[in-house]
Amino acid sequence: LIAMSALLRTATIEDTPFLCEMLYEAAYPLPDLVAPPPFDEFKADGYHIRYINGWGCYGDIGFIAEASGSPVGAAWARLFPSAEHPHGGFLGSDVPLLSIAVTASNRASGIGTALLEALRAEATARGFRTMSLSVAGRNPAKLLYERVGFKDVVFDRGSWTMPLDLGN
Numbered sequence: 001l002i003a004m005s006a007l008l009r010t011a012t013i014e015d016t017p018f019l020c021e022m023l024y025e026a027a028y029p030l031p032d033l034v035a036p037p038p039f040d041e042f043k044a045d046g047y048h049i050r051y052i053n054g055w056g057c058y059g060d061i062g063f064i065a066e067a068s069g070s071p072v073g074a075a076w077a078r079l080f081p082s083a084e085h086p087h088g089g090f091l092g093s094d095v096p097l098l099s100i101a102v103t104a105s106n107r108a109s110g111i112g113t114a115l116l117e118a119l120r121a122e123a124t125a126r127g128f129r130t131m132s133l134s135v136a137g138r139n140p141a142k143l144l145y146e147r148v149g150f151k152d153v154v155f156d157r158g159s160w161t162m163p164l165d166l167g168n
Contacts, residue, residue, distance in 0.1 A: 006066060008063050008114055009063065010063060011074060019074055020049070022099070022101035023049075027042070061076060063115050063122075065102070072111060073100075073101065073115055078097060116148045124166045128166055132162065132163045134160065135162060137155065150164045
């Protein structure tokens with residue numbers, strides 16, 4: 001799959017360090033409003049790291065966008081047991097919870113849309129009925145999610161839970 005000048009490929013366990021970088025970007029999309037902690041502290045935080053810890057488990061779906069041979073974005077989704085779910089975006093242990101980020105210099109290039117479409121296609125092919133995400137109300141990426149078909153359902157602690165009906 002091609003988005004602008006980026007090639008999309010399936011995420012593998014070798015991509016875990018890049019997924020961690022993208023998770024950091026996704027967790028702190030507005031650094032002028034919420035100062036991110038140092039990256040090493042972030043990696044040691046069990047709350048966020050559960051989105052990538054043990055990548056490759058049953059239900060994990062992910063894609064990496066590459067430009068000129070280097071990763072520039074990632075979108076991935078994974079299932080969480082009810083007892084371990086993060087507060088935002090969780091709609092059930094059978095609904096993959098999505099994370100996405102694109103490097104700052106590659107935003108607004110179509111890469112995020114291509115990553116979301118690839119994730120949607122794979123989740124649909126695997127038989128999932130819904131995917132979900134959580135996004136801060138002020139995050140400009142919310143417009144992208146709406147354009148792709150995610151819907152606002154719950155606003156809590158400054159973030160929207162947004163499901164995407166996959167039609168299965």
